[in-house]
Amino acid sequence: MAETRDAVGSPARSVLRIAVPMLPADLVAVLVPLAVLALMGRIDGDAHYVRALFMPVQFLFLALIAGIGASNQVAAAVAHGAGDLRAAGAALRADARIAAGAGAAFSVLLIVSAPLLGDLMGVSEAARAEFTGFLRAIAPASALLLGPALAAATLRGCGLARQAAAVTLLAALTEIGGVALLALGAGLGIAGVAPAVALSGLAGTALGWVLLRRAGLLGPAASVPPVRPRPVPVRAAVRRLTAVGVPVGASYLVICAANLVLMRILAPFGPSVQSGYAGAATLQTLLIIPGLVLGSATAIVLNSHRGAGRSGLLSPTLHAGLRITAGAYAVLAVVSYAGRDLLAGVLSGDAQIAAETARYLQTVGLSYLLMGLVLAALTVLEQVGGGPAALAMNAVYFVGAVAVGGRLAAASGPDALYRTIAAFNGLGVVAVGVTVWFVRRLAARDTSGLTARETTSLSAPDARPSTTRTGKGT
Numbered sequence: 242m243a244e245t246r247d248a249v250g251s252p253a254r255s256v257l258r259i260a261v262p263m264l265p266a267d268l269v270a271v272l273v274p275l276a277v278l279a280l281m282g283r284i285d286g287d288a289h290y291v292r293a294l295f296m297p298v299q300f301l302f303l304a305l306i307a308g309i310g311a312s313n314q315v316a317a318a319v320a321h322g323a324g325d326l327r328a329a330g331a332a333l334r335a336d337a338r339i340a341a342g343a344g345a346a347f348s349v350l351l352i353v354s355a356p357l358l359g360d361l362m363g364v365s366e367a368a369r370a371e372f373t374g375f376l377r378a379i380a381p382a383s384a385l386l387l388g389p390a391l392a393a394a395t396l397r398g399c400g401l402a403r404q405a406a407a408v409t410l411l412a413a414l415t416e417i418g419g420v421a422l423l424a425l426g427a428g429l430g431i432a433g434v435a436p437a438v439a440l441s442g443l444a445g446t447a448l449g450w451v452l453l454r455r456a457g458l459l460g461p462a463a464s465v466p467p468v469r470p471r472p473v474p475v476r477a478a479v480r481r482l483t484a485v486g487v488p489v490g491a492s493y494l495v496i497c498a499a500n501l502v503l504m505r506i507l508a509p510f511g512p513s514v515q516s517g518y519a520g521a522a523t524l525q526t527l528l529i530i531p532g533l534v535l536g537s538a539t540a541i542v543l544n545s546h547r548g549a550g551r552s553g554l555l556s557p558t559l560h561a562g563l564r565i566t567a568g569a570y571a572v573l574a575v576v577s578y579a580g581r582d583l584l585a586g587v588l589s590g591d592a593q594i595a596a597e598t599a600r601y602l603q604t605v606g607l608s609y610l611l612m613g614l615v616l617a618a619l620t621v622l623e624q625v626g627g628g629p630a631a632l633a634m635n636a637v638y639f640v641g642a643v644a645v646g647g648r649l650a651a652a653s654g655p656d657a658l659y660r661t662i663a664a665f666n667g668l669g670v671v672a673v674g675v676t677v678w679f680v681r682r683l684a685a686r687d688t689s690g691l692t693a694r695e696t697t698s699l700s701a702p703d704a705r706p707s708t709t710r711t712g713k714g715t
Contacts, residue, residue, distance in 0.1 A: 252542070252554065252561035259402040260538035260565075266406035267530050269413045274299065275523070276417050281431065284424060288431040291372050295379065298351070298358065300497040302383045305347060308490030309340050309387065310394040311537075312482045315624050317398025318541045322548025326399065330458045333395045335478035340391055344384030351380035371431065378435035385442025386412065392449020395458060398541055404452045412445030488628030492619075492635045499639035506647045507655060514655055517597020520588040524602075528573055532613040535566045536620025543625055543680065552687035559621065559680045563614060563673065570613030578606030597655075604659035608666035615669035618676040627679045634672050638665055 281288045316332035351358075355376040356369075364372045389412040396405035419437025423429050429436075453459045500522060507515045539562030546554045577584070581602035585595040615638075622631040646661035 252558040253565060255542045255558065256535065256538045256562045256565060259397065259400065259541055260535050262402040262406040263397065263534045263538060264531060266409040266413075267534055268527065270409050271526060271530055273413045273416055277420050277434070280417070280420050280425060281434070284430050288424075291368055291375050291431060295372075295376065298376070299383070300493060301347070302386070304490035304493035304497075305343060306387055306390045307493055308486035309336055309343070309482065310390045311489040311624055312336065312478070312484075312486035313391055314394040314398040314537070314541065315485050315544055316478070316481060317395045318544035319548035321399040322545035322551075324549070326457050329395060329399055330453075332478060332481075333391065333453070333458065335475045336391055336482075338475060339478055339482060340387040344387050348380040348384045352377045375431055375434070378432070379438060382435040382439035382442070385439050385446070388442050389445025389449055392446060392453055396449070396452060396456070397537075398544070399456065399458065400541075400545070401452070401456060402538075404456070408445050408449045408452065411448050412441045415444045416441035484626065485624060485628050488632040489623050491632050492623070495632075495635050495639050499643050502643050502647070503658070506643070506650055506658060509651075510655055513591075513593045514597050516589065516591070516594045517585075518601060518655075520585065520594065520598040521601040521605075524577075524584060524588065524598075528577065528609060529612075529616055531569050531573070532566060532616030533620055535562055535569065536617035537624065538562070539617065540621045540624035543621065547625075547683070547687060550687070552684045555680050555684040555687070556677075559677065562617060562621070566613050566617040567610070570610045573613065574607050574609040577602050577609055581606060600656070601659050604656065605663045605666070608663040611670055612666040615666070615672045618673040622672070622676045622679060625680065625683060627676070630675060630679070631672075634669075634675070638669055641665060 313332060313336040316336070317329040320326065320328035320332065355373045358376065359369050359372050389408050393405040393408045396402070396408065416437055419440045420434055423433030423437050424431065425433075427433060450459065503518070503522075504515060507518055539559060542558050542562075543555055546552070546558060581599040582595075584602065585598035588598055589595045619631045619635060622628070642662050642665040645665075646658040649657035649661055
């Protein structure tokens with residue numbers, strides 16, 4: 242065991258090697274919609290209003306992108322651990338076919354249903370035509386973002402975290418810069434947003450293609466003899482997407498629905514309370530990124546170990562990832578609580594709104610320590626075969642917090658809702674225990690050789706494990 246651990250590096254270093262490059266790239270990616278919304282606030286007319294209305298619809302695209310990306314990342318990590326980059330390339334080609342079909346179908350659905358969505362969301366008559374036109378233009382443009390997402394997922398899964406971060410950053414900065422140049426600089430207004438998003442997807446995909454080819458993932462590397470490409474295993478990819486991608490995407494939808502319901506619960510207490518919570522939710526969106534990144538990095542290392550047959554390193558790697566997460570969130574929780582007034586003031590110049598944001602952080606801030614551990618654990622669980630269990634616990638958490646908190650808030654005010662959220666952050670540590678148990682069970686089963694078929698199906702080759710490395714070393 243000690244020799245194997247020395248050969249692959251300590252579990253903590255393995256997790257951090259992937260997580261550190263991922264974190265800034267993912268933070269920038271999360272800030273992109275907020276930055277674009279801020280830029281559109283400077284456009285005359287209803288541009289800001291129309292973009293804000295699109296935000297809930299955007300969560301559907303995020304769910305699709307996250308689901309396909311997570312599924313592909315699992316396949317790449319298992320194949321990389323087995324030393325078979327051709328299998329990772331085959332999985333990428335299969336997932337690209339699925340992504341192309343799903344993106345096209347979703348785009349057509351939104352284009353056709355744009356007027357109906359306007360009715361359902363109560364878009365004003367003055368902005369109805371602009372909203373419909375914007376949705377019909379942004380739908381196919383947003384589908385192009387699947388390209389950089391898939392490229393980055395494959396690169397991360399194969400241990401190329403810096404290259405994956407470069408793809409994510411280029412796509413994000415291109416979108417922000419494109420909106421600034423086209424919508425504002427060129428005077429196109431809201432009509433300049435869709436081309437900027439499309440350009441972002443194309444630029445990220447182009448860089449991803451170059452980096453994937455350089456790594457030997459899109460064909461034989463220049464330094465090795467030509468090898469016939471693996472067949473594209475679409476059926477295996479569909480099974481993997483069902484097991485991994487669908488629960489991940491569904492979790493995004495649950496979070497979206499819960500946030501919308503929470504805003505509705507707070508509506509009777511006035512716009513200042515709603516705005517204060519919205520500010521806290523914006524900060525919270527940034528605070529969840531380290532947990533998701535650390536969980537994803539831990540899962541990549543776990544799946545790589547599984548592909549390589551190093552089952553003895555599964556539990557130590559998980560424990561290392563959770564310890565790193567606990568250390569990071571101990572700091573973030575204290576900063577959120579102790580610096581609540583400063584943070585609230587930065588988020589809003591309105592004293593009343595800032596006071597509401599600070600009140601939320603005072604109640605919930607310290608519970609972020611446990612929230613971070615839960616996020617990391619659930620992310621791991623989603624990517625090592627426990628997706629349905631992770632989805633169920635996500636649903637219980639959000640539905641429980643909304644149902645219980647909504648009742649208490651109606652009787653006692655917003656503080657009761659905030660205390661309920663903090664309490665559910667604490668109760669969520671059950672997910673950590675479930676994940677630890679699940680990974681130990683995986684390690685035991687892998688050791689006994691009972692999951693050879695499961696492991697190779699996740700890597701999406703042809704059910705025959707291979708130790709032939711066909712690309713450059715990673």
